[in-house]
Structure formats: C-alpha cells, structure tokens
Amino acid sequence: MKTILVIDSDPVTANLTEKFLKNYGYEVEVTSEGKDALDRLNRPRFDLVLSDTQLQGLAGFDILKIxxxxFINTPFVFLTADDDEVTRMEAEALGAxxxxxxxxxxxxxxHILDQLFFSSREMVA
Incomplete structure (x- = not known):
C-alpha cells in the first residue's frame, strides 16, 4: 500500500482528499503546515507528497526546495488551483x-497517482 502525505491548509480540501485517496486504497496522512510536513518527512515512510502551492507559513514551493x-527524494506533486503557465513552469523547474x-x-x-507510481516502477525495473 502506498503512503501519501497531503499538505493543504484548507481543511475541507484536505479532508476530502484524504477520504478520496483512502477509498482508492492509499494510506494517507494530512497536515496543514509546511514545518509539520518537513518534520514528518524526516522519517522516510512516504511514497509521495501531495501539496498545494499556497499554504500558511512555508509555501509548497518552499517545502520542495528544502x-x-x-536530499529528501520523495516524489512531490502539486495539487493546486494555481494552474497557470507560470506556476506550472516553476513546479517543473523545481523538479515536481x-x-x-x-x-x-x-x-x-x-488515477493520475496510479500512473505516476506505475511509471516510476517501470523506471526502476
């Protein structure tokens, strides 16, 4: 079972995302703060980080930079309403x-996460 860390400061979105992914068989932990996310990432138990770009405190981009x-190599995916071209380019430049x-x-x-996990498994094989 894959474990995902969801970082979103909107409690409604965080709760909905947690339930949605759990229904698809993922193990999910949720936090609303970047500092807490980084503390959790010090223990290598996550297969993926799913973060909004806009957070209180550390922004999603800041978390990825840190x-x-x-050298925390957990795959990082942005889930955001900020889907303009500039945001996409910044995410790509940072290695999301x-x-x-x-x-x-x-x-x-x-399904998108399933594809990401499948394609990363193919690269290892």
Missing part, C-alpha cells in the same frame, strides 16, 4: 513530478 537541499489542477483534474486524482 526537501531538495536536504506533476502539477495537478484542482479545478480540472481533481476527479482523476487517484
């Missing part, structure tokens, strides 16, 4: 595995 500096639009792609979230 992870890179600390994907940027998923809350407005356009949320309903397909479990």
């Amino acid at each position: 992870m890179k500096k600390c 595995a994907r940027l998923i639009s809350k407005r356009k792609e949320y309903i397909n979230l479990p």
Whole structure:
C-alpha cells in the first residue's frame, strides 16, 4: 500500500482528499503546515507528497526546495488551483513530478497517482 502525505491548509480540501485517496486504497496522512510536513518527512515512510502551492507559513514551493537541499527524494506533486503557465513552469523547474489542477483534474486524482507510481516502477525495473 502506498503512503501519501497531503499538505493543504484548507481543511475541507484536505479532508476530502484524504477520504478520496483512502477509498482508492492509499494510506494517507494530512497536515496543514509546511514545518509539520518537513518534520514528518524526516522519517522516510512516504511514497509521495501531495501539496498545494499556497499554504500558511512555508509555501509548497518552499517545502520542495528544502526537501531538495536536504536530499529528501520523495516524489512531490502539486495539487493546486494555481494552474497557470507560470506556476506550472516553476513546479517543473523545481523538479515536481506533476502539477495537478484542482479545478480540472481533481476527479482523476487517484488515477493520475496510479500512473505516476506505475511509471516510476517501470523506471526502476
């Protein structure tokens, strides 16, 4: 079973995402703060981080930058309403595995994550 850390400061979105992914067989932990997320990432038990770009305190981009500096290689995916081209380019430049639009792609979230896990497994094989 894959374990996902969801980081979203909106409690409604965080709760909905947690339930949605659990229904698809993922193990999910949720936090609303970047500092708490980084503390949790010090223990390597997550297969993927799913974060909004806009958070209170540390933004999603900041979390990804710190992870890179600390050699935390957990795949990072943005789930955000900020799906403009500039945000997409910044996510790609920082090495995010994907940027998923809350407005356009949320309903397909479990399938998108399945594809990401499948493609990363193919690269290892």
